[in-house]
Amino acid sequence: MNPLKQLNIGLVGAGVVGGGVVKNLTRNADLIADRLGLRLHLKWVCDKDAARLAALPLPKSVKTDDMQQVLGDPDVPVVVELVGGTGFAKKLILDALGRGKIVVTANKALLAHDGEEIFKVAAKNKTNLFYEASVCGGIPIIKALREGFVANQFPLIYGIVNGTCNYILSRMSEEEKDFDEVLAEAQKLGYAEADPGLDIDGVDSAHKATILASLAHGFWTGYDNAYVEGIRHVSQMDIQVARELGYAIKLLAIIKSTNEAVEVRVHPTLIPQRHVLASVTGVFNAVAVRGDVVGDAIFYGRGAGADATSSAVIADLADAALNLRDGSIQRVPAFVSHRLQPKMRTIDDVESRYYLRLTVEDRAGVIAKVSKVLGDADISIASVLQRESETNRVPLIMMLHTAKDRAVRDAVTQIDRLDVVKDKTVVLRVESFD
């Protein structure tokens, strides 16, 4: 029978997620071994920070600060990269792949920027790279797209893929607090970084969207082709008005494929309150997948954190172990190209419905002036809501029917030049995904 009874693993990066992997691999070691018929064994844990290493409940002989000890060990066929960042981590991964080792990583930023190159190196060296943990932590969305839904084309994938933003928007909605106040609290609680830009400006969501889009459509869509807009400009008033109109505001990653082109975009979005995603609150993530065979499916779970993410890392290690045992390292390759004429749609040509919040003078004729600009651009208005105000500046909310993004933005530029318009108009996209 088969000789492989134990997979020797080299783990590089003993931070939050690395520590979680050590903890959970130890905790459920017997169960995992029963299920797989082989043991996942940490042969090396490498970190340059001695204090981190010391804190791990592992024998000293396992710990090292020398990455070469891990990479150079011929008895370690799998390297787990949990260093993060795009510099050192990339070198480490390329080095490991170059030696024919299998790599498991949670590094979404690196894959979003350099995935195409890294996947090619994996293929060239007849090895493999697993990255379930890179998108939405514990949710097995990568496996679902590649295996569970292998029979499907994906006209639409969308979701809440950043827990920090969802936490902030949820609390703004529940407690009627402003963005800055909630962000400060989130930072205090550890739900947002001291430098929160990666999350709240949508960058992290776009990393994940790029990975999902590329996998789903079989060509590298490229981070630079994703449209990215964060949540800094979403105000308490927008959340309240949206609620009155029957909507919740969520930061969504949206991947649509129509007319032979794929669009990838991240932006705050009004979705109907009755939509399942509207009930996803706090730090949770949820990804909706529309397959041409399976119909609509949604995956919900913790998108970050040591435990949830290590669940995904360990699942990847299990796949790697079974493949190694069976001599089928590339059973499901890191990336499979399958669209012959890849084409991306830019944000200019994206079609959406829109929510506009104008700040206008409280006098007659304002709506007529604004409507004329929209009408001239062939953009039709679905509804208008004028809110009361104690000052002479009143909020005017317009819901627009489906229009091209470029046309709407151009019209808003014109609207903002009108003398009756007193502040920059807030533009949010509206989707119901029917």
Added chain:
Amino acid sequence: MNPLKQLNIGLVGAGVVGGGVVKNLTRNADLIADRLGLRLHLKWVCDKDAARLAALPLPKSVKTDDMQQVLGDPDVPVVVELVGGTGFAKKLILDALGRGKIVVTANKALLAHDGEEIFKVAAKNKTNLFYEASVCGGIPIIKALREGFVANQFPLIYGIVNGTCNYILSRMSEEEKDFDEVLAEAQKLGYAEADPGLDIDGVDSAHKATILASLAHGFWTGYDNAYVEGIRHVSQMDIQVARELGYAIKLLAIIKSTNEAVEVRVHPTLIPQRHVLASVTGVFNAVAVRGDVVGDAIFYGRGAGADATSSAVIADLADAALNLRDGSIQRVPAFVSHRLQPKMRTIDDVESRYYLRLTVEDRAGVIAKVSKVLGDADISIASVLQRESETNRVPLIMMLHTAKDRAVRDAVTQIDRLDVVKDKTVVLRVESFD
């Protein structure tokens, strides 16, 4: 390199799901071949109904009414059983496994009753059996439990696993119609069978719960050990009262593991309206999984229908094909035993919160009498709600704190004997899954 460029498939049963498999395998044939690096090829489609066969858009040479032609073909290593039922289907599956063929099936009833025996036959013949399509149609929950969440113990799994019941309860809730009326409409629309018992009495849900519980806990929990209660007794009044109290009523399958024992139960359940599962309406299914590593995750999608189910069948075929190509047929076996001391908890010892709806005389002292019975049984009342009525018989709703099921049922038996109680008390369980 590898010789297998095509997997020859023998499909038995060309009904609704079988037809869906044919349609979708044909429709996305090139895409699937690109993704897998090999082709899924229908060599035989077998059905004893000539009209069904004639309706399929396949060459005549593929169609047969002779099962032995499929089973006896040495060039067909995989048989798909979509006949349904537990008689002929079982013989077919055991015959195929006995010849070393891999079996793919959607047959939840058969697996719930005879899974243990069938899995053993698969193991004995060094072959495999795939059954993603048997639980919740297109939702890849089997793969998630076995692979995506391989690192996890599962203290709790629960979900809406029967679309017919969820459709009926959703429409009762939305349209304030009674059970019988909605059932009749569901039958007209094809969402419920002419003989609806398998669905509305909870049997189908319990089949699925048995399969999930066994997989999750690594021993065969057995269909007969599941507690099963359907939705016939859920009234419009219960739905309305529940809503007033902040709850929705859903038919749930619940698999809890605590204190070294596993409980499997299916019954209508009050869950908080803010719970994600409360927003799962219509024919959709959703399964929530609590892993000790991953935390809470939920999978949502279409639980039935030709297309959704065939998405799962094709995914299983893809796994079977890759395993055959790589000579690792039993890569992830049909079943892996991993709990050494399997123990089931019967419904008597299950702990839950409860909703009681009594029908009582409209006079003083009633609540005192009822409360005394509960108090004597050490069951504490969380809240009481008396509804107005135009008659002398009024509904009295009591929400109970956590108690043992047997104790509550015994107390209700006593309550129903009180002279002030005028009808059989409705007992529903309440869960918040916090």
